[in-house]
Amino acid sequence: MAEQENLLYRLMNSVIYVLDAPVTYVREKLVVPNQKKYPWYHQQYRRVPTIDECYMDDMVCYTEADCQFKRDKEVEDQILFILRSRYEQCAVYHGEDVHLCDPIRKTYDDAAVAWFIKYGEMGVGLNAKNAYMKQKHRMIWERRHGPVGTGMKQQPNNA
Template sequence: MAEKNNPIYKFANAVYYVLDTPVTYIREKFVVPNQKKYPWYHQKYRRVPTIDECYTDDVVCYTEANCQFMRDKSVDDEILFILRSRFEQCAFYHGDDDYLCDDLKKTYFDAAAAWFTKYGDMGIGLNAKNAYMKQKHRMIWERRHGPVGSGMRDQATKV
């Protein structure tokens, strides 16, 4: 209590508030309200309707769906690159003891298979519409013949 009556304390406190008050005011009134609210370090785009939700003559919707598809593909490419890098670094570090990296290897191969299922064998025509058609044809194939890679069912066992 006695130190609050001290003139040096009062002077130091006055200097502190002279310097701190404008900074606090600017931060609370301008900086904090204009900050982006999401906790990610990359830009988060709003999700647009997918290609199957677009009308056939809606060019803008097709373009937005295609841009979103290409962004999603680039994200999937980077995820696959990171998983491959982690597996390669683990295999390089452990050398002959590569069984220590089996969980990374399985994760990478599962992700690579999922990537190939979605984007593989699409060639030069890589866009949202072709990917949607590929998915549709795969679903029709699986309905008729069972899961891809399990062999074709004969005509007698079709349901």
């Protein structure tokens, strides 16, 4: 009886080996050596200089900065989409107890405000240079009048 179990055991091992050996060989010799060595599942681009670091006549730098800007916008769009989806799923799950989702809603609102500050009301001319100018104008406004949305500071009368 022990010989039959031994024989059956050896037979199953040989069948498994015949099926597993080519798969293991292909994985170890072809797949693993050709894998990319970074742990991300998406392509990582190197960071390029931003638009404020480019010379005025360097069109290649302008183009790279604009492509980087558009990639960053797509990432931030997806972040907003995920945050909004999480809030909606929480609201559906909790039903009438939506107040349990307030931390998620606050996170989404903060991210939406930050997105709007950077990209909002840009219209068709959405590029790195226009976004940089928008940021510059906002900083000048805040220096003169205080944070946007708090109303204008009263100018002292020096007359």
